[in-house]
Amino acid sequence: xxxxxxxxxxxxxxxxxxxxxxxxxxxxxxxxxxxxxxxxxxxxxxxxxxxxxxxxxxxxxxxxxxxxxxxxxxxxxxxxxxxxxxxxxxxxxxxxxxxxxxxxxxxxxxxxxxxxxxxxxxxxxxxxxxxxxxxxxxxxxxxxxxxxxxxxxxxxxxxxxxxxxxxxxxxxxxxxxxxxxxxxxxxxxxxxxxxxxxxxxxxxxxxxxxxxxxxxxxxxxxxxxxxxxxxxxxxxxxxxxxxxxxxxxxxxxxxxxxxxxxxxxxxxxxxxxxxxxxxxxxxxxxxxxxxxxxxxxxxxxxxxxxxxxxxxxxxxxxxxxxxxxxxxxxxxxxxxxxxxxxxxxxxxxxxxxxxxxxxxxxxxxxxxxxxxxxxxxxxxxxxxxxxxxxxxxxxxxxxxxxxxxxxxxxxxxxxxxxxxxxxxxxxxxxxxxxxxxxxxxxxxxxx
Amino acid sequence: xxxxxxxxxxxxxxxxxxxxxxxxxxxxxxxxxxxxxxxxxxxxxxxxxxxxxxxxxxxxxxxxxxxxxxxxxxxxxxxxxxxxxxxxxxxxxxxxxxxxxxxxxxxxxxxxxxxxxxxxxxxxxxxxxxxxxxxxxxxxxxxxxxxxxxxxxxxxxxxxxxxxxxxxxxxxxxxxxxxxxxxxxxxxxxxxxxxxxxxxxxxxxxxxxxxxxxxxxxxxxxxxxxxxxxxxxxxxxxxxxxxxxxxxxxxxxxxxxxxxxxxxxxxxxxxxxxxxxxxxxxxxxxxxxxxxxxxxxxxxxxxxxxxxxxxxxxxxxxxxxxxxxxxxxxxxxxxxxxxxxxxxxxxxxxxxxxxxxxxxxxxxxxxxxxxxxxxxxxxxxxxxxxxxxxxxxxxxxxxxxxxxxxxxxxxxxxxxxxxxxxxxxxxxxxxxxxxxxxxxxxxxxxx
Numbered sequence: 001x002x003x004x005x006x007x008x009x010x011x012x013x014x015x016x017x018x019x020x021x022x023x024x025x026x027x028x029x030x031x032x033x034x035x036x037x038x039x040x041x042x043x044x045x046x047x048x049x050x051x052x053x054x055x056x057x058x059x060x061x062x063x064x065x066x067x068x069x070x071x072x073x074x075x076x077x078x079x080x081x082x083x084x085x086x087x088x089x090x091x092x093x094x095x096x097x098x099x100x101x102x103x104x105x106x107x108x109x110x111x112x113x114x115x116x117x118x119x120x121x122x123x124x125x126x127x128x129x130x131x132x133x134x135x136x137x138x139x140x141x142x143x144x145x146x147x148x149x150x151x152x153x154x155x156x157x158x159x160x161x162x163x164x165x166x167x168x169x170x171x172x173x174x175x176x177x178x179x180x181x182x183x184x185x186x187x188x189x190x191x192x193x194x195x196x197x198x199x200x201x202x203x204x205x206x207x208x209x210x211x212x213x214x215x216x217x218x219x220x221x222x223x224x225x226x227x228x229x230x231x232x233x234x235x236x237x238x239x240x241x242x243x244x245x246x247x248x249x250x251x252x253x254x255x256x257x258x259x260x261x262x263x264x265x266x267x268x269x270x271x272x273x274x275x276x277x278x279x280x281x282x283x284x285x286x287x288x289x290x291x292x293x294x295x296x297x298x299x300x301x302x303x304x305x306x307x308x309x310x311x312x313x314x315x316x317x318x319x320x321x322x323x324x325x326x327x328x329x330x331x332x333x334x335x336x337x338x339x340x341x342x343x344x345x346x347x348x349x350x351x352x353x354x355x356x357x358x359x360x361x362x363x364x365x366x367x368x369x370x371x372x373x374x375x376x377x378x379x380x381x382x383x384x385x386x387x388x389x390x391x392x393x394x395x396x397x398x399x400x401x402x403x404x405x406x407x408x409x410x411x412x413x414x415x416x417x418x419x420x421x422x423x424x425x426x427x428x429x430x431x432x433x434x435x436x437x438x439x440x441x442x443x444x445x446x447x
Numbered sequence: 448x449x450x451x452x453x454x455x456x457x458x459x460x461x462x463x464x465x466x467x468x469x470x471x472x473x474x475x476x477x478x479x480x481x482x483x484x485x486x487x488x489x490x491x492x493x494x495x496x497x498x499x500x501x502x503x504x505x506x507x508x509x510x511x512x513x514x515x516x517x518x519x520x521x522x523x524x525x526x527x528x529x530x531x532x533x534x535x536x537x538x539x540x541x542x543x544x545x546x547x548x549x550x551x552x553x554x555x556x557x558x559x560x561x562x563x564x565x566x567x568x569x570x571x572x573x574x575x576x577x578x579x580x581x582x583x584x585x586x587x588x589x590x591x592x593x594x595x596x597x598x599x600x601x602x603x604x605x606x607x608x609x610x611x612x613x614x615x616x617x618x619x620x621x622x623x624x625x626x627x628x629x630x631x632x633x634x635x636x637x638x639x640x641x642x643x644x645x646x647x648x649x650x651x652x653x654x655x656x657x658x659x660x661x662x663x664x665x666x667x668x669x670x671x672x673x674x675x676x677x678x679x680x681x682x683x684x685x686x687x688x689x690x691x692x693x694x695x696x697x698x699x700x701x702x703x704x705x706x707x708x709x710x711x712x713x714x715x716x717x718x719x720x721x722x723x724x725x726x727x728x729x730x731x732x733x734x735x736x737x738x739x740x741x742x743x744x745x746x747x748x749x750x751x752x753x754x755x756x757x758x759x760x761x762x763x764x765x766x767x768x769x770x771x772x773x774x775x776x777x778x779x780x781x782x783x784x785x786x787x788x789x790x791x792x793x794x795x796x797x798x799x800x801x802x803x804x805x806x807x808x809x810x811x812x813x814x815x816x817x818x819x820x821x822x823x824x825x826x827x828x829x830x831x832x833x834x835x836x837x838x839x840x841x842x843x844x845x846x847x848x849x850x851x852x853x854x855x856x857x858x859x860x861x862x863x864x865x866x867x868x869x870x871x872x873x874x875x876x877x878x879x880x881x882x883x884x885x886x887x888x889x890x891x892x893x894x
Contacts, residue, residue: 028649028669030669030670155634187612204475220694222477242689243670257704257780258780258781258784260780261781262777270781271790271798271799276809279813282806283809283813285773286773287817289769289773290769290814293765294766298762300765314754315745315747319737322737322877323733323737326708326733327729329709330709330733332708334717343717370737370738422708434765
């Protein structure tokens with residue numbers, strides 16, 4: 001793609017529209033969408049979009065960043081806007097609408113037909129992060145009494161507008177979900193058979209209000225291409241397809257990475273987010289953690305006598321703090337990820353803590369020994385080695401237990417476990433480790 | 448699923464096989480596989496597996512943990528083993544073989560037919576983490592001169608054994624990839640048309656040696672159900688399906704989380720990994736970071752005079768260290784994730800650093816002001832407020848620049864950027880921030 005980028009930019013600059021059209025129509029919509037990011041003038045953006053063949057224009061539009069979409073919508077006349085909108089799947093239209101300012105949304109809704117508008121409004125009403133908000137209503141439904149031949153006729157007739165035709169849903173007259181049948185099954189069965197005889201009735205479905213991350217994880221577990229979304233009366237209201245599930249997984253993972261590093265998640269990519277927005281996302285946690293860290297400072301001042309009589313004690317504070325933070329961060333990362341993938345369940349809390357304590361003992365003792373040898377070599381002070389060894393073991397156990405317990409408590413309280421990650425745990429462990437350290441030191445050195 | 452779990456365990460204990468069979472056959476293979484994890488005796492494991500209907504036995508087997516698979520393979524007689532193996536897709540068989548000890552592998556290969564054994568060996572030869580290692584060779588291939596009617600006949604004849612039939616690949620007599628056609632296109636086109644007239648020739652394919660994470664990200668970008676894998680001569684050798692791509696994405700994300708918390712990635716889930724293995728995965732980084740942190744300690748001892756004359760200075764060390772660590776961790780997380788998703792490219796290095804410096808200035812100044820107010824209120828010492836303000840701003844800028852640059856350097860050196868995450872950056876920033884802090888303090892307090 002990189003190779004043809006410069007060529008496209010050049011042809012665009014020299015207005016060689018015919019050559020440009022020839023190149024563009026061999027490209028994939030997702031690649032064309034990335035090309036748009038390289039354009040700086042609104043004029044070029046509009047020119048390039050207008051030369052796209054109709055069948056790839058809509059797909060390209062969907063794959064663009066939202067600010068690019070906004071520029072285009074504003075440049076479109078009503079007829080052009082309608083042409084693009086007519087080609088969109090309803091769930092993609094909803095995604096676009098959610099990113100647009102109110103006046104653009106108004107224009108979009110004005111230019112969609114009544115039926116689509118109603119469907120868009122229905123999806124917009126579902127809570128953010130619910131299965132309903134990411135579903136599409138464009139699925140193929142079949143009736144149980146149809147023959148396979150009739151089913152194929154129906155698929156041929158209505159399939160062109162549907163997001164997937166490979167899984168078809170069998171419903172009764174009340175739209176209640178009875179079963180599902182794949183095109184593979186249809187192709188491999190005899191034509192005269194009835195749908196009800198070949199359909200799969202052991203259906204995994206999700207409720208409209210189910211959390212979208214949970215829905216996405218189901219795709220991972222069951223390897224489906226689509227999952228039916230039903231309301232509380234088991235009526236089929238839409239489907240979620242695997243490509244939407246992949247988007248959700250990417251977004252949720254990015255959100256977890258950001259939360260676990262003490263940031264509010266950003267909606268946009270790194271470069272699309274402004275310096276102000278980045279600063280705002282980061283400053284709240286930094287302020288909170290900075291103020292919490294003064295607690296550790298407060299504890300240190302209590303032991304002024306200890307470190308003015310043995311100044312060397314101060315020099316081990318960073319090592320202790322860092323080790324505690326790293327140990328807590330390791331454990332909390334394992335637990336948070338395990339909870340997200342449902343490999344660790346809340347009922348396993350005791351098993352997890354017991355495991356972490358054993359790991360902490362092994363790790364703590366190894367660190368204490370290595371550190372003890374270093375101190376013996378450098379300072380020939382066995383007492384100091386014992387103080388640090390004991391503090392290290394205590395800190396490691398504490399860090400690993402907290403790293404294990406806090407994400408689980410968050411989950412229990414229906415908070416996102418990802419907030420109980422390295423930054424917060426480090427700050428808590430710091431305070432405790434300094435306290436442990438100076439108390440052991442005072443006891444052993446009789447200060 | 449949780450509801451029927453206890454029932455199944457009970458029926459198994461009381462050996463009510465008929466009732467058990469009735470319940471089990473309504474379940475999904477992925478759910479049955481999780482049920483096996485609840486069984487503790489090998490006898491129960493084998494009994495439960497033997498009552499599975501043939502058509503779901505193989506799917507359940509594939510969804511199990513590898514230690515469960517090993518127990519079963521060892522308990523199978525050759526006939527049972529062959530029955531399961533015959534139902535497996537080649538790529539799943541390869542996944543299983545990769546986890547088994549040598550003697551089990553030998554038995555598996557002995558019980559597969561020649562053709563499959565050859566295919567398995569072919570896939571096993573591709574490097575770990577390559578597209579070749581995750582592909583399947585069970586795809587539908589069509590010839591350009593076929594009519595759509597003939598294509599459907601072929602799909603009906605050979606489709607039952609193929610991992611996906613929804614995307615078919617058009618090849619010439621030398622197996623060179625000419626185009627692809629979806630079943631959707633086939634269904635919507637007229638029967639007498641030729642494949643070459645309806646096939647899509649703008650193919651996105653991947654090379655056998657391409658990194659599997661890159662391959663998986665292509666699914667996310669292009670929303671495909673399958674991608675063709677070709678050799679250096681553009682000959683089709685296999686396909687990767689979207690469910691395999693989702694597995695890769697899950698594994699790669701978990702690996703990044705673990706590396707970013709300073710751990711060697713583990714192959715198994717949290718509870719399946721032994722305490723020893725967990726300790727081993729964690730101790731290397733901890734040792735390395737502990738020893739590096741003594742450098743910070745060494746710097747502190749150089750300023751013994753400073754903090755014995757103003758002991759209060761010591762109490763701000765944790766706050767400075769934590770803030771530096773948190774800032775570095777925020778930035779490195781954004782950069783590492785951006786590089787993984789290809790939202791940030793190496794050529795953007797200057798843009799990224801410039802952005803981070805501006806963010807660091809805003810964030811640093813806010814932190815310095817808040818901290819300055821606190822110090823004024825608590826200690827009425829404007830000099831101290833200035834020392835800490837300047838140190839904070841310096842530390843934040845340094846942390847954010849390092850958090851930005853180090854992952855990019857790792858990428859440039861073809862290392863995994865995820866190793867340049869919070870733990871390492873925290874340790875480096877600690878050392879520098881303590882140095883900055885004491886030097887500013889000595890200058891302002893004339894120590």
